[in-house]
Amino acid sequence: MRRATLVVALGVLVLTSAAGAQQEQMQMAHDHGAMEMDANGELSWRMPPMDPNMPMMPGLMGALPAVGPILPGFGLDPMDYPEARPREVMDLVDGQEITLTASVVRRMIAGRQYLVFAYNQQYPGPLLRAPTGATVVVNFENEIDQATTVHWHGLRLDNRFDGVPGVTQAPVLPGESFRYEVLFADTGVYWYHPHMREDIQQDLGLYGNLLAVPTQPDYYAEVNREEFLILDDMLIDDAGIVPYGDAAPTHTLMGRFGNVMLTNGATDYRLDVDRGEVVRFYVTNVANARTFNVTFGGAPIKVVASDLSKYEHEVWVDSVPIAPAERYVIEVRFDESGTVPIENTIQAIDHFRGEFYPHVDHLGNVSVADSMTDRDLADGFATLRSNLDVAADVDSYRAHFDRAPDHEIELTLEIGDLPLPIIQSMEFEKGLYVPPVEWNDTMPMMNWLSTGEEVRWILRDRASGRENMDIRWEFKKGDIVKLRVFNNPETLHPMHHPIHVHGQRYLVTSVDGVPNSNLVWKDTAIVPVASTVDMLIEMTNPGEWMVHCHIAEHLHSGMMLSFSVE
């Protein structure tokens, strides 16, 4: 079961570049003094980094996950690999053909070099920008040492190109290629990533944005510039990237939270603007598990759009909570010179002490120059637009909002043979309090030790009792399906789940029975603990499709189902 095909030390190169705040975070981690290889030179487990204020649970010292460790790139000399470069933009037209290659690259993260994955040797992968309605042919080549596919997240494209191994295509083995026809069906921002072992491949850098450019010039308000923010985190300690599970993921209870925050793949993201500029940010969360609460130094944020459409009405907010795989289109005006921090501001939880504590992760800076922009868009920015086109689109579905659901699923889990202290801890906590959203890894050791061998996350069809891939709903093209999702809090380890529906679009019509008064078309939406979320799915796209949690470790411990549209 333990795979150790690459047996030489990774050889993390400690370079002298500015490390910044991220390095401080890494230094905060416990230094367990462990090496990443054992006496035989093979990759070995070491305890994950933890907040030094968080105590070790008695009885877990020395415990190891039930699966073996794997770390792509382990044993390879980083200097033998090309250095990754920042993302480039590919402006594409209908029918254009491009090549997208997944490969191993050398990349600097927080002052140290690592071997990771990249598309076209870029971090993030290239931004693919095409007019709405265009189809682009992507010749994908797999040059990593794992089977993979590419999933075009959120795009309502032909089912054959959805990138789900065993459902829509065979895995693309190392050295093989696959031809995708990517339809930029709906105006909006999307992303692409593997649909195999996302906990490893996506975490190591296989992700990039797609933008379906509006065909109407005034689809969005006028802004001074557009910027793409891809938010991520990685789990790194003094010895390097913490290994992953080989036969199954580790961290399956909560998902793998990182301790190094990345914006567009870097720890030192910076944007330079003139004073008064209005910036439209396309924000994507590609983290395995972390939900961010993004702030811009207290500046008001205008929420414009999400996954597949604009909102019915633009609104002001102070922060943007964004779960894995979600996207939000927001606008911010920088009206004072200086540095505006982009931060993840949360109330973290220490379950051991039973306390909340404020926590801030630095995600980047916007440097605002003294000089005023020569195109002041303050008036337009101050105006909240109502999108009558969206409201009109939604109107034809309103008759379905209040009817009984067609299907109900319950989100739950089963826990097998975990170490007794973990079970005891969860039994003790059961019935006390679980927050609607887990913003931080509240139990790093327990989480690390829980693998896909012991934890099975479940989507349970309440009508049939069937679970996960045993559920096979059948629909006809044109069906409007009301799905009620209940996140059961009465389990040993409840947690929120970002639920992704492939190939279709849906509306979140209500949460806990409270109607949603500002609708937007989604493909991924968060279902907080104990919540009942009603989704109205428009079945327009024929084929075999998936519904799953987009926390990578939950997905790979079973939390997915399929449905067909004929």
Added chain:
Amino acid sequence: MKVALRLAGLALAATCAAPALASPVPFLCAAPAALPALEPGTPYYDIELVPTGRVPGTRRAAGLARVNSTGSPFGVAVTSSGRYSVDLAVSFRGLVPRARDFAVWVATADLSEIHYIGVLDEAGNLKAEASWNKFLVIVTLEANGAEPGESWDGPIVFRGMSRSGRMHTMAGHGPFQAEACAKYGY
């Protein structure tokens, strides 16, 4: 719920229909069974308002503050500091009307911040908001039509605490580490 499974462990190696892409997981396969239909809304975060017994005739009344996430474009409502924003719907059954008002307050657990919400209507209902990590809902009996001060003047009739208050486990501080619980804000 599934504690029994841990006892079974690997001995129960029957493979439920394994996810196509994940490793087979050794779990007991229960026969599928239908579950009752769901009603939207959940009592999980509800706050029971418990009588203090200080006011005669209130012990038999049942009070509840239903907690729902405040409307948000994101599906979950939090402040810029990450605190949850919730709507509270306070309601009572069996509360006998009085000459004085039942006033509702929300407060932090250490009473360092207290917000007056209003008085219960004739049906015993009131809507409120809160955005603290842990908070109290307090119902007091106040002079009819009195202008509320910084805190209540009358007796506390009912009180309840947000479910997050149950997280105060005492395992990590207090008796074991001789740390004042108040240090952690309860």
